[in-house]
Amino acid sequence: MIAIVNYDTGNIRSVTNALARVGCTDWVYTDDKRLLTTADKVILPGVGEASTAMAKLAERGLDTLIPTLTQPVLGICVGTQLMCQSSEEGNAECMGIFRTKVRKFQPEKQQDGQLSIVNCTLSIEKVPHMGWNQITNLRTPLFNHIDDGAYIYYVHSYYPELCDDTIATSHYINAFSGALGRDNFFGTQFHPEKSGSVGAQILKNFLEL
Amino acid sequence: MLAKRIIPCLDVKDGRTVKGINFEGLRDVGDAIALGSQYAREGADELVYLDISATREGRSTFTHLVTHIAEEIDIPFTVGGGISTLDDAARLLDAGADKVSINSAAIRNPNLIDEIASKYGSQFVVIAIDAKLIEGHWLATTHGGSRPTDKELFAWAHEAQERGAGELLFTSMNHDGTRQGYPCDTFARLAEHLHIPIIASGGAGSIDDIADVLTHGRADAALAASIFHYGEIPIPVLKQALNEKGIAVRR
Numbered sequence: 001m002i003a004i005v006n007y008d009t010g011n012i013r014s015v016t017n018a019l020a021r022v023g024c025t026d027w028v029y030t031d032d033k034r035l036l037t038t039a040d041k042v043i044l045p046g047v048g049e050a051s052t053a054m055a056k057l058a059e060r061g062l063d064t065l066i067p068t069l070t071q072p073v074l075g076i077c078v079g080t081q082l083m084c085q086s087s088e089e090g091n092a093e094c095m096g097i098f099r100t101k102v103r104k105f106q107p108e109k110q111q112d113g114q115l116s117i118v119n120c121t122l123s124i125e126k127v128p129h130m131g132w133n134q135i136t137n138l139r140t141p142l143f144n145h146i147d148d149g150a151y152i153y154y155v156h157s158y159y160p161e162l163c164d165d166t167i168a169t170s171h172y173i174n175a176f177s178g179a180l181g182r183d184n185f186f187g188t189q190f191h192p193e194k195s196g197s198v199g200a201q202i203l204k205n206f207l208e209l
Numbered sequence: 210m211l212a213k214r215i216i217p218c219l220d221v222k223d224g225r226t227v228k229g230i231n232f233e234g235l236r237d238v239g240d241a242i243a244l245g246s247q248y249a250r251e252g253a254d255e256l257v258y259l260d261i262s263a264t265r266e267g268r269s270t271f272t273h274l275v276t277h278i279a280e281e282i283d284i285p286f287t288v289g290g291g292i293s294t295l296d297d298a299a300r301l302l303d304a305g306a307d308k309v310s311i312n313s314a315a316i317r318n319p320n321l322i323d324e325i326a327s328k329y330g331s332q333f334v335v336i337a338i339d340a341k342l343i344e345g346h347w348l349a350t351t352h353g354g355s356r357p358t359d360k361e362l363f364a365w366a367h368e369a370q371e372r373g374a375g376e377l378l379f380t381s382m383n384h385d386g387t388r389q390g391y392p393c394d395t396f397a398r399l400a401e402h403l404h405i406p407i408i409a410s411g412g413a414g415s416i417d418d419i420a421d422v423l424t425h426g427r428a429d430a431a432l433a434a435s436i437f438h439y440g441e442i443p444i445p446v447l448k449q450a451l452n453e454k455g456i457a458v459r460r
Binding site for chain 2: 011013014017018020021047048107125126127128129130131132133134151153155171172193194195196197199200
């Protein structure tokens with residue numbers, strides 16, 4: 001059984017729909033510590049603002065429970081950010097599972113003479129980083145059968161910095177951790193549940209860990 | 210590198226795909242999903258489903274359809290058409306839509322943008338503007354371009370951005386349906402004027418038109434309907450051609 005952490009951060013339908021598409025319908029949406037401890041796998045979804053989300057985890061005592069879990073755990077987007085040491089969003093102290101910090105993208109100023117020419121296109125890198133981008137330097141079985149340079153879907157304004165736990169690198173304004181992994185903990189900054197067949201394969205890989 | 214997005218748009222009436230759909234057998238409620246799935250498999254980066262139902266019953270069927278789209282489609286999708294209240298947006302979010310596109314309701318009540326964006330985030334709100342060039346001025350219109358408003362395109366787009374819209378979907382009603390290409394200079398001016406992504410819509414007749422709006426027009430995405438529905442430009446062919454022109458696309 002998969003436990004999806006319920007800490008009141010909104011809609012999990014896209015995650016459960018994606019699980020169903022890869023054949024997993026045995027899931028529970030819960031903040032029950034016993035269920036979270038005994039589930040085969042745990043998914044920490046996340047939508048919203050990091051410091052608020054962190055406070056909601058703490059209210060339920062889950063900020064101290066999650067780092068002690070021993071089964072495979074997958075964070076998604078803000079869920080992943082909460083597994084880092086801290087976030088610049090609301091100056092949140094986070095769980096510190098991954099040894100890195102979450103920073104805000106600094107948008108490139110749109111002024112004459114500062115436009116960068118990329119692929120014949122006058123390109124301004126806008127924030128949020130939204131759309132399909134590539135992952136490279138893939139490590140761990142989470143990325144089995146995924147090609148280096150595969151495209152996955154991002155929507156975010158804050159990013160985890162590169163660190164020893166980086167298991168996928170993406171580049172937007174600067175290089176950052178597209179995914180992180182440490183022991184039984186994994187986290188993607190991108191949305192595997194919205195990333196077509198590549199995302200489905202990543203979810204399948206997680207379920208097979 | 211962040212890829213330029215290719216977005217097929219499907220019009221849905223009373224739960225059925227209509228207009229421009231020329232594929233054999235695609236007439237039922239389920240077919241809006243089958244067609245969307247096919248586009249997703251072919252490499253579409255996102256989908257837009259527009260509800261053109263005129264009745265309450267049609268709207269409710271559409272919400273039901275959105276639930277099934279969310280179950281089947283594994284790429285982001287936007288829904289639009291008839292969204293005029295925060296409740297409408299909430300209902301579609303609950304059904305599984307990734308974004309909502311609002312158009313004339315935002316002209317009537319600009320505050321709707323603030324309401325939806327502050328509750329659900331800017332990434333959930335696409336402001337759609339159908340504008341027409343009238344005596345040298347681009348004016349936002351309603352009712353399929355037939356009714357010009359007093360909202361000037363650039364000012365209105367900027368206002369919508371400041372109110373919290375996360376993306377702009379701009380259709381030139383002078384070009385829509387002509388297949389003569391997009392007004393690239395106007396798109397480039399919008400890009401200078403705004404910091405949110407811009408989706409170009411209306412006017413694509415060829416691969417070159419799409420390439421132009423993504424380069425000279427500086428658009429982040431191109432949306433089209435008939436060229437995809439009639440199979441004139443299959444998505445894999447389009448992406449291959451854009452790639453050969455040095456435009457970053459997901460393949």
